[in-house]
Amino acid sequence: MNETFNNLPEKRQSQLMAFDRLLTIMDELREQCPWDKKQTIESLRHLTIEETYELSDAIMEGDMQEIKKEIGDIMLHLVFYSKIASETNTFDVADVLNGICEKLIHRHPHIYGDVKVENEQEVKQNWEAIKLKEGGGNKSVLGGVPASLPALVKAMRIQEKARGAGFDWEEKTQVWEKVEEEMEEFKNEFNVVENEAINVEKAEGEFGDLLFSLVNYARFININVETALERTNKKFIKRFNHLESRAKELGKTLPKMTLAEMDVYWEEAKRL
Incomplete structure (x- = not known):
């Protein structure tokens, strides 16, 4: 040894x-x-x-x-x-x-065996097929997605695994059409013009469909939605902190400021 x-x-x-x-x-x-x-x-x-x-x-x-x-x-x-x-x-x-x-x-027979692959997608498809053959209690491709994953990450993994099994759109234009379809359905449940009561349960369902379709489109154009949203979170926090600091310099608190006043410093933060 x-x-x-x-x-x-x-x-x-x-x-x-x-x-x-x-x-x-x-x-x-x-x-x-x-x-x-x-x-x-x-x-x-x-x-x-x-x-x-x-x-x-x-x-x-x-x-x-x-x-x-x-x-x-x-x-x-x-x-x-x-x-x-x-x-x-x-x-x-x-x-x-x-x-x-x-x-x-x-799970890498194209490296350690005699399997031939042409691209990354074929590697993923082989991976999922081998996992199903291995068993381990998962009778479905989606069985390996942890139930406790945050919903946004779970949506990404579900779609990736479905794609690995060959279940996916062919063109990104088709995916965007689905986004627009889901947006229209959501708008029908949540009327943005009239102040009438809405069916919250149905609106929630349509909103979930819309988010799922947006995640799908992001995946199609190689955007990691978790990373994208977290970067936006951080950007918002940075700008909001600037807004709070500027208000403090003026001897004010945000609740005492008008939206117009706050917007001035928000725009200022965007230029930093």
Whole structure:
């Protein structure tokens, strides 16, 4: 084993040593630290979700140093889960890593087998077909979409998986026609001119259809809707913070300002 290690490139040796160091520290913490000893797979779950969102924020900000830090935090969690499982002989980190290696090899027959593919789309179609053959309780292509995903991300994944199975529009003009159709149906349920009462349940359904169709069109033109909306969220927050700051400079609060006054500083924020 040592001979194999010594024959590896220096960079790979450094990577393996760093991973071994993390495993060693995890062993020590699990044995000696009161907090680490107390943790369970269930107690770590919400912390892992939080760390994942922090990584997402760092990616959105394009902060590579922060991305590095957050990847480390998530890697710690993955090692932590594996350590806890190893204590009941359920699985250990080697099982986890070998498992994903075997999965990647099996699902890339165009690399590790004799399957030929022409493009990325054929790779995705093969991936979904292999997943169905593997079983795992999923009898449907859409069975692998986690139920707890946020609705916007879930819509993206549903559409991507349906496309991987060959169920998709052929032209983006068809998708846009669907957007316009759903917009018209929503307008019919939510009359923007008259102040008459609406059927909220039906309007909600039509609005959901409209959002789903917009997500579909965005996918067709290679826009990630989650990223697009989050960038808009951040842009709004930045402009609103500027508006609050300018109001404070004038000795005012937003509720005491007119919309016309606020609009002046909103437009100012847009130019920054």
